[in-house]
Every structure is written in C-alpha cells, then in structure tokens.
Amino acid sequence: MTQKPSVDLKAHLRPDTQVRVAIHLPDNSIIDLYAMIVRIEDDLLHMETFRSSKTQLAIVPHGARVVVMSSETWAFCRGEGIFEAAIDLNFAVRIRGELEIQQRREFFRMDVYIPVVYAVPADQQMTTVEGMWKARRMMTESGPPPRTIPWQGSFKILNWNDHPNIDPCRVNLSGGGIRIKIPEQLTPGTLVDLDIFLPATTLRVISAVGSVIRSTEVLLNLEPNPSYVTAMEFIHLSTKDREIIISYLFNEQRNSLRIQNEI
Structure with missing residues (x-):
C-alpha cells in the first residue's frame, strides 16, 4: 500500500x-x-x-x-x-x-572587505559536493593557518592551497549566504565551493558550499571585462562556522557604530 x-x-x-x-x-x-x-x-x-x-x-x-x-x-x-x-x-x-x-532564518547582513575564493565543482551531484566539502573542512582544520600580509585596509592571503595570492574583495555576508562580484555568470542552482577568510580572534577559514540564487551582470562597469553580482545561499556550512560569521559581523557592526559616534 x-x-x-x-x-x-x-x-x-x-x-x-x-x-x-x-x-x-x-x-x-x-x-x-x-x-x-x-x-x-x-x-x-x-x-x-x-x-x-x-x-x-x-x-x-x-x-x-x-x-x-x-x-x-x-x-x-x-x-x-x-x-x-x-x-x-x-x-x-x-x-x-x-x-x-x-x-529560513533571517540573518543580519553586512558589506565587508575580506578575501574570498570560489570554485565551481565539475561534478555537480549533491552527494559528491557534500563529500568534497567535508574533506575540505578536515584539511583546513588540520593544516597550517594561511599566511597573510596587510593589504588596502584589510589583508591578503599568500600561497594558500594552490592559490598564489587572494586579495580582499567587497562582499555582502550573512549567516545564511553571501553576495559577491565574480567574472562569470552562473545559472541559479549551481553549487559553488567557497572559502571565506575571517579575521576573528585568530584567522578563520570558513569552508562552505553555496547554491546560486541569481547572477546579474554589472551594467555600469568601468572594468574592461564583464562581471556579475552573484547571490548564494549556504547549503553546507557547519553550525560552528555559521556562529563565527554571525559573531564577526556583530563585532564589525559594533566597531562601525563606535567609530561613527566618535566623529
């Protein structure tokens, strides 16, 4: 039956x-x-x-x-x-x-200037992407911390996991997702590997998987190549890392308000 x-x-x-x-x-x-x-x-x-x-x-x-x-x-x-x-x-x-x-939970969102690296897995099957995400988290947690140098009011990552340098970029971040400008347009539903570098008490690498909600071309773009503002929701993110993101954004907002009050 x-x-x-x-x-x-x-x-x-x-x-x-x-x-x-x-x-x-x-x-x-x-x-x-x-x-x-x-x-x-x-x-x-x-x-x-x-x-x-x-x-x-x-x-x-x-x-x-x-x-x-x-x-x-x-x-x-x-x-x-x-x-x-x-x-x-x-x-x-x-x-x-x-x-x-x-x-869905409503999370506080904030524009921040931090290093972020993304990659689109060739194999988009959900079980494969989830397994690779778990492996990335284990490697990140057991490996040495990234090397950094100060850069334009933020910091740059040096020679990390086959990436020669990772510059900071302006992103809109929350505990539920991220919006970032990238050089390619992705279709909604595309799964994306994300590594987000947060200057918490110690530098923290947040490994996540995002699912594209929308990807819109930047029309008023002074750069020679096209770029796309891409919004993603986190579909794989550990509870601990989500709490770290929320805590980081709370501290950033508090510092911003303190600076405004001092002016």
Missing part, C-alpha cells in the same frame, strides 16, 4: 516552481537534474525537465528512489518518493512519508 505524505503537498509546493531532483539508480549512481512542477495530484508530483536531461531520464526504471528539493523564499522543502513514469521530458514522482520543511 502506498504511504501517503503526512502533509499537504500543495501547502508547500506549487506549479511553475523549479526543483532539484536526485534520482538513485540501481547501480548506486545518481542522476541530478532540474525540473519544473507542472501539477500536483494528491501525493503525485508531475514535472517537466530540460531537454539536456532527456537522455538521462530515459534510463530511469520504475520504482527508483527520488529526492525532490525546493527552495522557496520562505523555506527549504525536501521530500522522498519513487519514480512512476516518464514520457519525453515529463515525469512523475510519488512522494512517500513526510516532507522536511526548514524555515
């Missing part, structure tokens, strides 16, 4: 919403694709994927385990189910059990 979801799907998901879908195949490999919800019938999600995923979709057997994730403005939603059927670019997933709903 099919186990119906214990919550109303229509209360948390809606048509015309983009979702991320991870399909687990019998050989333990995973197909990772994006799709749009077309309609919802009880515990059945009808979706349509992009033409680039048509070949992958054709090999999925009936009954394959599927994880569906949605990131709306107010919450993250995750559900598991089974693959029912596929016709061309359209497919259906029957959700089983409970949906996991995690409401």
